[in-house]
Amino acid sequence: xxxxxxxxxxxxxxxxxxxxxxxxxxxxxxxxxxxxxxxxxxxxxxxxxxxxxxxxxxxxxxxxxxxxxxxxxxxxxxxxxxxxxxxxxxxxxxxxxxxxxxxxxxxxxxxxxxxxxxxxxxxxxxxxxxxxxxxxxxxxxxxxxxxxxxxxxxxxxxxxxxxxxxxxxxxxxxxxxxxxxxxxxxxxxxxxxxxxxxxxxxxxxxxxxxxxxxxxxxxxxxxxxxxxxxxxxxxxxxxxxxxxxxxxxxxxxxxxxxxxxxxxxxxxxxxxxxxxxxxxxxxxxxxxxxxxxxxxxxxxxxxxxxxxxxxxxxxxxxxxxxxxxxxxxxxxxxxxxxxxxxxxxxxxxxxxxxxxxxxxxxxxxxxxxxxxxxxxxxxxxxxxxxxxxxxxxxxxxxxxxxxxxxxxxxxxxxxxxxxxxxxxxxxxxxxxxxxxxxxxx
Numbered sequence: 001x002x003x004x005x006x007x008x009x010x011x012x013x014x015x016x017x018x019x020x021x022x023x024x025x026x027x028x029x030x031x032x033x034x035x036x037x038x039x040x041x042x043x044x045x046x047x048x049x050x051x052x053x054x055x056x057x058x059x060x061x062x063x064x065x066x067x068x069x070x071x072x073x074x075x076x077x078x079x080x081x082x083x084x085x086x087x088x089x090x091x092x093x094x095x096x097x098x099x100x101x102x103x104x105x106x107x108x109x110x111x112x113x114x115x116x117x118x119x120x121x122x123x124x125x126x127x128x129x130x131x132x133x134x135x136x137x138x139x140x141x142x143x144x145x146x147x148x149x150x151x152x153x154x155x156x157x158x159x160x161x162x163x164x165x166x167x168x169x170x171x172x173x174x175x176x177x178x179x180x181x182x183x184x185x186x187x188x189x190x191x192x193x194x195x196x197x198x199x200x201x202x203x204x205x206x207x208x209x210x211x212x213x214x215x216x217x218x219x220x221x222x223x224x225x226x227x228x229x230x231x232x233x234x235x236x237x238x239x240x241x242x243x244x245x246x247x248x249x250x251x252x253x254x255x256x257x258x259x260x261x262x263x264x265x266x267x268x269x270x271x272x273x274x275x276x277x278x279x280x281x282x283x284x285x286x287x288x289x290x291x292x293x294x295x296x297x298x299x300x301x302x303x304x305x306x307x308x309x310x311x312x313x314x315x316x317x318x319x320x321x322x323x324x325x326x327x328x329x330x331x332x333x334x335x336x337x338x339x340x341x342x343x344x345x346x347x348x349x350x351x352x353x354x355x356x357x358x359x360x361x362x363x364x365x366x367x368x369x370x371x372x373x374x375x376x377x378x379x380x381x382x383x384x385x386x387x388x389x390x391x392x393x394x395x396x397x398x399x400x401x402x403x404x405x406x407x408x409x410x411x412x413x414x415x416x417x418x419x420x421x422x423x424x425x426x427x428x429x430x431x432x433x434x435x436x437x438x439x440x441x
Contacts, residue, residue: 037333042073044095045338046088048321050079057355061348065341072334085326089114094326096335099151103139103319104402107394110142111440115324118146121336131344131362133384135318139391149343150361152352153320154282155380155389156211158304162297164195164277170301172313174215174241177278177304182248184277193249193257196270198278200245201254202409205264206281209406210399211317213238214390216306220401221393225441227401227432230425237306239413239421246414254414267292283380287357290374300379302386315388320361359384397439401432 035041049058055078062074082102088094109115129137132150140148160170164184171177181197188194202208216238222228229235246254262268271279272293280303289296303316325335342348349365354372359380366381383389392402408428418424
């Protein structure tokens with residue numbers, strides 16, 4: 001969902017303040033705090049969606065809960081940010097339920113206790129977590145503490161323009177992607193790029209490091225929770241692939257192309273305008289194309305993997321919205337009933353997914369015949385279910401390690417400022433580890 005992506009990026013700075021909300025640990029069973037769920041009461045739910053169709057979608061999704069729990073009045077408050085949520089928790093007057101687009105901050109929330117440990121609620125209700133794919137389970141907990149539940153998901157795939165592909169099939173390996181990108185690229189007489197077969201730069205919208213590096217099989221952190229950039233050869237493989245294709249285009253030509261691009265979430269998006277033959281993007285792009293470029297003949301496929309990982313083809317990067325119960329919630333049992341319903345009820349999830357064009361986050365909802373999404377959406381449902389799909393692991397300071405790697409790639413690697421890559425990655429490891437230590441990691 002575009003709102004998810006942009007808000008998640010904006011939340012990187014806000015996430016730094018989340019650790020300040022810590023005033024107690026995440027341990028302890030608070031599942032009985034507040035009136036019993038069967039008593040008459042009002043719960044307050046904060047969420048980040050704000051566009052009229054998003055707000056209506058959320059209301060429609062909770063309609064079933066209202067019918068099933070007539071004793072619980074749900075007060076929905078839209079347009080809430082992580083900053084506001086953090087300040088409310090810190091001030092001792094939080095709502096009963098909070099949701100966020102920032103999965104990267106789950107580690108902070110769980111470790112600090114800002115979001116309550118949901119394990120006691122889960123145990124008492126007998127909820128089966130196996131209804132959620134493995135990657136989703138991984139980004140909603142930290143070090144055994146599950147303080148969040150998944151609420152819809154984003155999956156990434158390869159979009160391709162069928163007209164520009166000229167009958168070529170979508171590539172499955174990075175070698176195939178590179179060869180096809182070169183074949184489909186159209187240059188002006190001066191060498192500048194008119195149509196890019198595929199733009200590898202991390203500055204191209206969703207071609208960020210966390211969306212492409214996993215296709216090379218990277219392991220972001222060591223078993224001890226430390227940076228792994230110099231220890232995992234897959235990072236060098238990703239970077240060398242990235243630089244090789246950038247050098248083929250010419251770095252100056254890449255910069256000119258990037259400057260000429262339209263807006264990601266407007267009709268001027270270069271894929272929608274036929275300026276890129278292939279691009280990695282989230283499932284929400286199908287809805288944008290439906291509304292802004294209905295005549296575009298396109299297909300979708302999983303993102304290619306490195307040539308030595310052909311058997312892993314089909315997986316991709318996934319993330320999503322998370323929902324939980326903040327520390328200090330005054331109606332915890334009723335709040336859990338709401339969270340459980342919204343994250344596991346197939347009807348609610350399908351209603352929400354159809355309205356927002358997102359991936360429903362449980363395995364039963366993925367196969368619901370009531371999903372009304374375009375045919376190209378099937379790829380993202382399959383990627384979401386694929387055991388080779390992954391997400392970035394949570395840490396006490398959010399996605400700081402991803403942000404630093406992205407900055408290194410954009411500002412040092414792509415311009416050709418790195419002489420010794422191994423040494424540069426060791427330096428990056430040290431910077432990330434120092435930051436983790438300061439955050440209590």
